Amino acid sequence: xxxxxxxxxxxxxxxxxxxxxxxxxxxxxxxxxxxxxxxxxxxxxxxxxxxxxxxxxxxxxxxxxxxxxxxxxxxxxxxxxxxxxxxxxxxxxxxxxxxxxxxxxxxxxxxxxxxxxxxxxxxxxxxxxxxxxxxxxxxxxxxxxxxxxxxxxxxxxxxxxxxxxxxxxxxxxxxxxxxxxxxxxxxxxxxxxxxxxxxxxxxxxxxxxxxxxxxxxxxxxxxxxxxxxxxxxxxxxxxxxxxxxxxxxxxxxxxxxxxxxxxxxxxxxxxxxxxxxxxxxxxxxxxxxxxxxxxxxxxxx
Amino acid sequence: xxxxxxxxxxxxxxxxxxxxxxxxxxxxxxxxxxxxxxxxxxxxxxxxxxxxxxxxxxxxxxxxxxxxxxxxxxxxxxxxxxxxxxxxxxxxxxxxxxxxxxxxxxxxxxxxxxxxxxxxxxxxxxxxxxxxxxxxxxxxxxxxxxxxxxxxxxxxxxxxxxxxx
Numbered sequence: 122x123x124x125x126x127x128x129x130x131x132x133x134x135x136x137x138x139x140x141x142x143x144x145x146x147x148x149x150x151x152x153x154x155x156x157x158x159x160x161x162x163x164x165x166x167x168x169x170x171x172x173x174x175x176x177x178x179x180x181x182x183x184x185x186x187x188x189x190x191x192x193x194x195x196x197x198x199x200x201x202x203x204x205x206x207x208x209x210x211x212x213x214x215x216x217x218x219x220x221x222x223x224x225x226x227x228x229x230x231x232x233x234x235x236x237x238x239x240x241x242x243x244x245x246x247x248x249x250x251x252x253x254x255x256x257x258x259x260x261x262x263x264x265x266x267x268x269x270x271x272x273x274x275x276x277x278x279x280x281x282x283x284x285x286x287x288x289x290x291x292x293x294x295x296x297x298x299x300x301x302x303x304x305x306x307x308x309x310x311x312x313x314x315x316x317x318x319x320x321x322x323x324x325x326x327x328x329x330x331x332x333x334x335x336x337x338x339x340x341x342x343x344x345x346x347x348x349x350x351x352x353x354x355x356x357x358x359x360x361x362x363x364x365x366x367x368x369x370x371x372x373x374x375x376x377x378x379x380x381x382x383x384x385x386x387x388x389x390x391x392x393x394x395x396x397x398x399x400x401x402x403x404x405x406x407x408x409x410x411x412x413x414x415x416x417x418x419x420x421x422x
Numbered sequence: 423x424x425x426x427x428x429x430x431x432x433x434x435x436x437x438x439x440x441x442x443x444x445x446x447x448x449x450x451x452x453x454x455x456x457x458x459x460x461x462x463x464x465x466x467x468x469x470x471x472x473x474x475x476x477x478x479x480x481x482x483x484x485x486x487x488x489x490x491x492x493x494x495x496x497x498x499x500x501x502x503x504x505x506x507x508x509x510x511x512x513x514x515x516x517x518x519x520x521x522x523x524x525x526x527x528x529x530x531x532x533x534x535x536x537x538x539x540x541x542x543x544x545x546x547x548x549x550x551x552x553x554x555x556x557x558x559x560x561x562x563x564x565x566x567x568x569x570x571x572x573x574x575x576x577x578x579x580x581x582x583x584x585x586x587x
Contacts, residue, residue, distance in 0.1 A: 137443045164485075165485055165487065169484070173465055174466075235467075235556075237482040
C-alpha cells in the first residue's frame with residue numbers, strides 16, 4: 122500500500138489515511154468526501170479481515186470510537202434504551218440493566234464471535250456488514266429497534282429491518298453513518314429471546330437465527346414481533362408469525378401457525394451449512410423454542 | 423506512505439512507535455516494538471494466539487489497527503510474569519503440561535488471566551466458553567481447562583490467606 126495503486130474498477134487508489142474524529146459532524150464530512158474509498162471502523166472485526174483478504178482496499182478509515190454518542194448506552198426517561206452503534210458486545214454485557222430489560226437482544230449480541238471479538242465487535246457493525254446471518258439483527262428486528270443514521274443531509278430514523286437490502290448491502294446513502302439503536306420502553310409482562318441453530322456449541326455462523334419479543338397479559342399474548350435470520354438475502358420481519366401469536370395463549374394451534382408462517386417466509390440458500398429443506402424446517406422449530414423462552418421470561422416481568 | 427507516530431502504554435510502561443496506517447497491532451508488537459510473545463496464527467480473529475488486553479478488555483491484536491492504540495493501555499504476555507517470577511497461571515501450565523507446541527500458549531494465558539480478573543471463581547463451563555476463541559491443536563484443551571481451574575482455586579486460597587495475615 123506504499124504507492125498509489127490501480128483499483129479493480131480502474132480508478133487510482135490513493136494511500137490509506139486513518140482518522141479518529143471526536144465529533145460526528147467531522148466524521149461525516151470526511152467519510153462523505155472519501156466517497157467509495159471510505160470505510161467506517163467500529164470494532165473492526167469484519168473490516169480488518171476484509172482488508173487482510175484484499176476484499177476491500179480503503180483510502181480512508183474513519184474510526185468512530187472517539188465519538189461519545191457512538192459509545193454510549195443510555196436508559197432513556199421513558200424506559201427505553203439508546204445504544205451507540207460502536208458499543209461492544211462486552212460493554213453491553215457489563216451494563217447493569219440492559220440484559221434484564223432486553224435479555225434476547227443481549228444473548229444475540231453476545232453470540233457474535235469469541236470473547237476477544239466481543240471486546241470489540243458492535244451491533245452497529247453487525248448490522249452494517251449486511252450479512253443475512255448476523256446474530257444481533259433478528260433480535261433487534263424483534264425488539265422493534267429504530268436506528269438513527271446521520272449523513273451530509275442530516276439525521277433520519279428508520280426501522281432496523283429497513284437497513285439491510287441484500288448480502289453485504291444496506292439502504293444507507295453515501296456519506297451516511299449508523300449512529301445508534303433506540304429500543305422502545307417495555308410494557309409489563311414483556312420479554313424477548315434469541316436462538317440460533319449451529320452444528321456446534323460456539324463460534325459458528327447461524328444456519329437459522331430467530332428472535333421473538335412479546336408481551337403477555339393474563340396469559341394472553343397482546344403483542345409480538347418475530348425476526349428471522351440466515352434464511353433469505355436479508356433478515357426478515359415475519360409479521361404473519363407475530364399475527365398468529367397475538368390474541369392467543371401461545372397454545373399449540375397458535376405456535377403451529379406461527380411456525381408455519383416462519384417456514385413459509387424462508388427463501389434460503391442451499392449450502393454445506395444447511396439444505397433448503399433443513400433451514401425451512403428449523404425456522405419453524407426455532408419459532409416454538411424461542412417463543413417458549415421469551416414467554417417464560419415475560420411471566421417474571 | 424507516511425508513517426504514523428503512536429504513543430501508547432504497554433505493560434505499564436509508556437511506548438512509542440512508528441507504523442503504517444494499515445498495520446495491525448500484532449504487526450507493531452512483533453515488529454518495531456520487538457514483543458514477539460504474541461503469535462500470529464490465523465490473522466483473522468479465529469485462533470486467539472495474538473490475544474492481548476486493550477484497557478483491560480480481551481482482544482485479538484490482529485483485529486486491531488496499531489494506530490488505534492494511541493492513548494490506550496495494552497497488556498501483552500510479556501507483562502504477565504513479575505520479573506523472573508512466573509504468574510501462577512504460567513507456573514500451573516508448566517506443572518500440569520497444559521502446553522505442547524506452545525504456539526497457542528501466550529494467547530491462552532492472556533485470555534485466562536483476563537477471565538480470572540473478571541471472575542475469580544469460574545465454573546468449568548465458563549472456562550471452556552471463555553477460551554472458545556483460543557484454538558489449540560495439541561492438548562485437546564482438557565489440561566488447559568484444568569490448569570486454569572486449579573490456578574483459580576490456588577489464587578483464591580492465597581487471597582484468603584493474605585487477607586487473614
